Amino acid sequence: MHRHCKSLLDAVEYLGVGFRAHVKTHKTLEGVRLQVGEAKTEALLVASTIAEIEYLQPLLHEFIENGRQVNILYGIPLPPSQVDRLAAIGRQLGQGAISVMIDHTSQLNHVARFADQASFPAGVYLKVDTGYHRAGLPPSGLNKDDLISKLMNLDSLGKINFIGLYSHSSLSYNGSTTEQAMAHLEGELRGCLDALEKNSSLFYSDKEITISIGASLQVTSIENLVGAKSALSEDAKSLRRTLHKVVTDRHCGFRTKLELHAGVYSLLDVQQLSTHSRADLGDYEDEIAISVMAEVCSVYNDSERQQPEALLAVGVLGLGREPCAAYDGWGIIDRNDYSSNTSNPDRRLIVKRVSQEHCVVSWGVGQIVRIYPNHACITGALYGWYYVVDSSEHGERVVDVWERASWWETSIAR
Structure with missing residues (x-):
């Protein structure tokens, strides 16, 4: 940032x-x-x-x-x-x-x-x-x-x-x-x-x-x-x-x-990033400063479905539902959260389906993954604060907490 x-x-x-x-x-x-x-x-x-x-x-x-x-x-x-x-x-x-x-x-x-x-x-x-x-x-x-x-x-x-x-x-x-x-x-x-x-x-x-x-x-x-x-x-x-x-x-x-x-x-x-408006930008992990940490709560990898999938404890209310023209999904999983030893390095794990509180990706149970959102403005609005990490420290330690102005007042829900 x-x-x-x-x-x-x-x-x-x-x-x-x-x-x-x-x-x-x-x-x-x-x-x-x-x-x-x-x-x-x-x-x-x-x-x-x-x-x-x-x-x-x-x-x-x-x-x-x-x-x-x-x-x-x-x-x-x-x-x-x-x-x-x-x-x-x-x-x-x-x-x-x-x-x-x-x-x-x-x-x-x-x-x-x-x-x-x-x-x-x-x-x-x-x-x-x-x-x-x-x-x-x-x-x-x-x-x-x-x-x-x-x-x-x-x-x-x-x-x-x-x-x-x-x-x-x-x-x-x-x-x-x-x-x-x-x-x-x-x-x-x-x-x-x-x-x-x-x-x-x-x-x-x-x-x-x-x-x-x-x-x-x-x-x-x-x-x-x-x-x-x-x-x-x-x-x-x-x-x-x-x-x-x-x-x-x-x-x-x-x-x-x-x-x-x-x-x-x-x-x-x-x-x-999908618009390539700047010639010198790197990959998601290098450039996107906002991400959502979510727990993997269940896995389906024994032929229950057409391909292996996992259930994450975050959905529309934690990611938003903003589409992106670059791919058919609702968020990109940080590559550091899974093996990069793949024959197709361009292939990414994505949030494929979302409901109110949960979403579906292909993954394994019990770990916490980092999700890069399609639209930072919408996703950020769903939270009251940020846990801030310093990329010069490899992002392994929370160094600060930033509070957001996160209330809305120009419309009235009835």
Whole structure:
């Protein structure tokens, strides 16, 4: 985890772009420290829930006391039920510490209410849909119901502080090469530039506009541009040119600033590795920082079934049920937990079937195995803490316990 966080920080510094760390995967204070590093004067974060932001407050206060510029973005278009809690956090952290995103005119009232309660305006990103279709407005429809015009008016009145455009696109999860990952990042960036161009007459020309883009796969693909030992591919050259233009040139008369955001890169998972977004990544055992330890409770290896299988004491509630395009299963067993003396070293033991509390693999009784999950964000959310091991010690000793912000509050179960 330390290595993944450092390599991305080194890459964004090498390219001269900004970085905003998403905390939703690990949800820990210690993980945030690794993501923002110690050298930078700013700590820019994204959180998916207000509970995460509340949990991070002591660390954010520490950063501020040490002279770091702190800003945390609430990572969904602002719902009215969360304004009071967000404003209370803002009052504690101070002006400039809170940002939100919007993609509908009704949310402007909520942002104005934040300013009244916090006594300072929130930073505001306009959410752009660059093709992923989870949230946001398309470039050609960004001014739906005069959204931009009303936003600029509130900015002039001091009710908001307009920052720029924000896109999150996970289309790169469908890729399988470094070239595809880089192309997805460039495509997302061009989508935001298109939104700026199509609506240029509506933004105030004296504003510096931040373009914030990313998902872990396409963002970490920039590491392929750092210290390349061989000639760059055409995709890599095109991405580097586009990144450079946003940082150095004016677009439609505006000064632009580039900010990348990512989260699951810090842990990685089977799904992330299967896309090959970075050329220098190793195998599951080398790269995935999160795993689930599970006990083997029964074995079926005497022709009871078509092939030998074993029952493990973990299921959907401990692994999640996120599929992965790379294979037909729900988790990969660590190769160190079984003999590697096989005629087919590429063959892996996998979690083949899952139920609520149990799963089925091929194995032997009584041992504990390590399972690498398909999706670190989902699997991590099923636990209250991590037992932390140090890979430099061969991962044989627990050196720390990290507590997670693991509660959920924006929906009510009835």
